[in-house]
Amino acid sequence: MSSLLQRVATTTSWRPPGYLRAHRRVSNALALFGGWRVFRRDAERSVPFQATLRSLRAHDVYYEPKLPRYWQLFQLAEATVVPGAAIAEFGVYRGGTARILADIIVRRAPDAELHLFDTFAGMPSADEYDYAGEVYKPGDLADANEEDVRGLLAIDAVRPVFHVGPFRDTLPLTGPDGELSLTHIDADLYESVLEACEWAYPRTRPGGMIVFDDYAFADCPGASRAIAEYFATRSETPIVLPTGQALVVKQVSGP
Ligand SMILES: C[S@@+](CC[C@H](N)C(=O)[O-])C[C@H]1O[C@@H](n2cnc3c(N)ncnc32)[C@H](O)[C@@H]1O
Numbered sequence: 001m002s003s004l005l006q007r008v009a010t011t012t013s014w015r016p017p018g019y020l021r022a023h024r025r026v027s028n029a030l031a032l033f034g035g036w037r038v039f040r041r042d043a044e045r046s047v048p049f050q051a052t053l054r055s056l057r058a059h060d061v062y063y064e065p066k067l068p069r070y071w072q073l074f075q076l077a078e079a080t081v082v083p084g085a086a087i088a089e090f091g092v093y094r095g096g097t098a099r100i101l102a103d104i105i106v107r108r109a110p111d112a113e114l115h116l117f118d119t120f121a122g123m124p125s126a127d128e129y130d131y132a133g134e135v136y137k138p139g140d141l142a143d144a145n146e147e148d149v150r151g152l153l154a155i156d157a158v159r160p161v162f163h164v165g166p167f168r169d170t171l172p173l174t175g176p177d178g179e180l181s182l183t184h185i186d187a188d189l190y191e192s193v194l195e196a197c198e199w200a201y202p203r204t205r206p207g208g209m210i211v212f213d214d215y216a217f218a219d220c221p222g223a224s225r226a227i228a229e230y231f232a233t234r235s236e237t238p239i240v241l242p243t244g245q246a247l248v249v250k251q252v253s254g255p
Pocket residue numbers: 066090091092093094095096097098117118119120121122123124129141144165166167168186187188189191192
C-alpha cells in the first residue's frame with residue numbers, strides 16, 4: 001500500500017484529480033504559517049526589541065494585542081530611519097509606539113527630531129471632527145497624559161517635539177525643517193488620517209516611508225477610506241501587511 005502511495009506521489013504521468021491545486025494550497029498555507037512563525041521567533045530573538053518591550057511594560061504602556069504591529073513597526077523603522085531626517089507620529093496616546101520610534105532614533109539617527117501630534121486628552125471634539133460612520137467617539141482614549149509621555153521619551157539622543165491639540169490646530173504652525181524619513185499614522189478617524197497624510201506625504205524624503213497602523217481594522221473604517229482616497233491620486237500604492245498595518249514608500253519622483 002505504501003509503495004502504491006509513493007508511486008502516486010512521485011509519478012508525473014498520473015495524479016488524482018485536483019492534486020496540483022490541493023498541493024499548492026497546502027504549500028501556501030504552510031508557507032504562510034512558517035512565515036508567521038519566523039516573524040514571531042525573530043521578535044523573540046531581537047535583543048533591542050525585547051529591551052524596548054521591557055521599557056513599555058515598565059511604564060505600563062504595553063498593549064499585548066499590538067505586539068505584531070510593534071515588531072513590524074520596529075523593523076520598518078530600523079530599515080527606514082536615517083541620520084539627518086526627522087520622524088513623526090500622529091496619534092501618540094500614552095506613548096507606546098512613540099517609545100519604539102525613540103529607541104530606533106537612539107540606534108540609527110541620534111538627535112533626530114521626533115514630532116508627536118495628539119490632543120493628549122483623547123479623541124477630538126465633535127465640533128471640529130465629523131464622527132459619521134466612525135466607531136470611536138469624541139473623548140475616547142482620554143486616559144493619556146502629556147507629562148507621562150514626556151517622561152517615557154526622556155532619553156539622551158532623542159529630541160521629542162510635542163504638538164499638543166487637534167491636528168487641525170497644530171499642523172499649519174509646525175515644521176519640521178528637514179525632511180521626514182518615517183511617519184507613523186495611528187489616528188483612527190477619517191479626517192485625522194487624511195490631515196496626517198496631507199501634512200506628512202509632501203515632507204517625506206524619497207525612499208522615506210509612511211506606516212499606517214489602522215488599515216485593516218474594523219474599528220477604524222474611516223482610516224482605510226482616507227488612505228485609499230489620498231493615494232488614489234498619487235503614484236504610490238499602499239501595501240497592506242498581514243498585521244493589518246499598511247505602508248507607503250515615497251517614490252523618487254512623487255508629486
Ligand atoms: C489609537 S491611539 C494611538 C496609539 C499609539 N500610537 C500607541 O499605539 O501607543 C489614537 C490617538 O489619536 C489621537 N487623535 C486622533 N485624531 C486626532 C486629532 N484630529 N487630533 C489630535 N489627536 C488625535 C487620539 O487622541 C489618540 O490618542
